[in-house]
Amino acid sequence: MRRLKLVLEYDGTDFAGFQLQARGERTVQGVLEAALARIPGARPKVTAAGRTDSGVHALAMPVHYDTEDTVPVERVPQALNALLPPDVRVLEAEEVPPDWHARYSARWRRYLYRVLNRRQPTALDRHRVWWVPQPFDFPAIAAAARTLVGEHDFGAFANREKRATVRRLYQAHVEAVGGELHLHFVGSGFVRGQVRAMVGTLVEVGLGRRPPEDVARLLENPERSEGGATAPPQGLYFVAAGYSPWEAGAA
Amino acid sequence: MRRLKLVLEYDGTDFAGFQLQARGERTVQGVLEAALARIPGARPKVTAAGRTDSGVHALAMPVHYDTEDTVPVERVPQALNALLPPDVRVLEAEEVPPDWHARYSARWRRYLYRVLNRRQPTALDRHRVWWVPQPFDFPAIAAAARTLVGEHDFGAFANREKRATVRRLYQAHVEAVGGELHLHFVGSGFVRGQVRAMVGTLVEVGLGRRPPEDVARLLENPERSEGGATAPPQGLYFVAAGYSPWEAGAA
Incomplete structure (x- = not known):
């Protein structure tokens, strides 16, 4: 198991915000977790540094998730970008300690x-x-x-x-x-x-x-x-x- | 009859270019002429300084048209913007001499x-x-x-x-x-x-x-x-x- 940090850019226009919605609206977390679900070994539960509302954009939003997949970390941005819709892009990926938390560790x-x-x-x-x-x-x-x-x-x-x-x-x-x-x-x-x-x-x-x-x-x-x-x-x-x-x- | 010059900003993403297309695709000229047709007295035939292809944007595209409408020229941008879709905006309007031509007069x-x-x-x-x-x-x-x-x-x-x-x-x-x-x-x-x-x-x-x-x-x-x-x-x-x-x- 490893914990990965991603940095995301997204265009908020066509999203009902970052966070997963009960009513199944399109959210950034939703499309990212759907992309991760296609990588064998990934456990697609994503946590972000902040939660943006519908229509709000992100230039560099840090998120983390835990995974047992074997994709080399330097290939993760390209692998995920091939699975994501064009209004969300992964700019960076790095492995972080298991206690690093996108939200609670942010200063x-x-x-x-x-x-x-x-x-x-x-x-x-x-x-x-x-x-x-x-x-x-x-x-x-x-x-x-x-x-x-x-x-x-x-x-x-x-x-x-x-x-x-x-x-x-x-x-x-x-x-x-x-x-x-x-x-x-x-x-x-x-x-x-x-x-x-x-x-x-x-x-x-x-x-x-x-x-x-x-x-x-x-x-x-x-x-x-x-x-x-x-x-x-x-x-x-x-x-x-x-x-x-x-x-x-x-x- | 007067000749008006407009300056347009447009987002080319959802247009099949500036120029009217025989096949009825959505073009900037098409939506602008449709908006003008709703102003009594306007003769909705528009000429632009240049013709942009599908997907190409304009920050300030001069165009002209002839009209017998009575809208005061300083109100033309607001009047037309209320009739146009949000991916085309009129930034300026001014009356020009009848021999002024958006395309042929451009240097x-x-x-x-x-x-x-x-x-x-x-x-x-x-x-x-x-x-x-x-x-x-x-x-x-x-x-x-x-x-x-x-x-x-x-x-x-x-x-x-x-x-x-x-x-x-x-x-x-x-x-x-x-x-x-x-x-x-x-x-x-x-x-x-x-x-x-x-x-x-x-x-x-x-x-x-x-x-x-x-x-x-x-x-x-x-x-x-x-x-x-x-x-x-x-x-x-x-x-x-x-x-x-x-x-x-x-x-």
């Missing part, structure tokens, strides 16, 4: 959210960005984003979260890239719906619908009903997870 | 070709790039590309072209962008299949399958059978057309 996760800020919508990136046509107050968004960094109760940004809602956010960085606004977040972990609710709130700040100081207020009085609307899924990317402590300036 | 066209050069394929950009996993000799590609610039007979790169095959190429520039190779071409006009055949040939140079000097030889003895393979459509983008003389350093 940080990085997300990117892309907002297209121009007058007209996009054809090419319609499944890749959130289109917001009104002009933004960029300094207001950047100031509000900075107040999110640190250990806080993110309950105002949680969606149907049953766990405690205190998390540590290491980075919340906003940059203008061409006609887009890119929002980068790194945290120890995230509550359900957190990134999309933070983005929805920051965009309301950028459009002048709430003052930047509102964000600090939401962290002090974490009522979900006070937080901003949830940004749509197609602008969100799970970028990476790390298995060493977070250091500013790292990946 | 230059710009194309971009994206090659993804890494070991593993991509899920997110599978309809946006040509994946070539083997490492490239970048200086060899750049040197070969430079020899394409100027007025030449591009017959070695033509595909079923019935017109003469002499064209002027103003720019052929190769750059490394992240893990991608971006090939930029600006020319007065292009023969059918020229960009994809030039890219196919340059990639063969980059993989060491033919020497960079081969490209000059193909321009001197323009035999299509001697040119490289045609690169696949999904990496090709019609970037823009210009209606003033080309100046190096311009758009």
Whole structure:
């Protein structure tokens, strides 16, 4: 028996999220476990570093599974890619210790959210960005984003979260890239719906619908009903997870 | 009667190219003319600056049509976008003189070709790039590309072209962008299949399958059978057309 770590890229457009669904909808875990079931010796139960919602993408999602198959690890990406649909690709495979865990061993996760800020919508990136046509107050968004960094109760940004809602956010960085606004977040972990609710709130700040100081207020009085609307899924990317402590300036 | 110029962005993935097809396949011209037919007074016959093949994208394709409709020109993008499918978007509309012609008035066209050069394929950009996993000799590609610039007979790169095959190429520039190779071409006009055949040939140079000097030889003895393979459509983008003389350093 060995434990393998894979790194996956996927296009979330045609998936009902990462996690296996009771109702048999198409999920990333579902197609990956179906591919593994075709490799003799593999035990196709997959665990991921994070769970993405329907329509959310991943640039490099770590997962693990246990297997008794005999495929040399350097051939695993090509072998699995031949069995997977084209909207999921295996980028890397490596053998990890049996106690290594894609989810519990992860020390940080990085997300990117892309907002297209121009007058007209996009054809090419319609499944890749959130289109917001009104002009933004960029300094207001950047100031509000900075107040999110640190250990806080993110309950105002949680969606149907049953766990405690205190998390540590290491980075919340906003940059203008061409006609887009890119929002980068790194945290120890995230509550359900957190990134999309933070983005929805920051965009309301950028459009002048709430003052930047509102964000600090939401962290002090974490009522979900006070937080901003949830940004749509197609602008969100799970970028990476790390298995060493977070250091500013790292990946 | 007025003549309107539109600038279109489209995702070529689900189109059988720009031009109306006799067999009723889905084309950009077809869906645009169907949308125009729903605006009273519009005469839905559209002419484009260039004709793209099936799977080829456009970032800013100029087109024109004549119309007696009364929609204010500043409202035309929004009005048409409400009638068009989401893989075609109108970015701009303006009234032009009645003798202005999207195709015949164009003085230059710009194309971009994206090659993804890494070991593993991509899920997110599978309809946006040509994946070539083997490492490239970048200086060899750049040197070969430079020899394409100027007025030449591009017959070695033509595909079923019935017109003469002499064209002027103003720019052929190769750059490394992240893990991608971006090939930029600006020319007065292009023969059918020229960009994809030039890219196919340059990639063969980059993989060491033919020497960079081969490209000059193909321009001197323009035999299509001697040119490289045609690169696949999904990496090709019609970037823009210009209606003033080309100046190096311009758009």
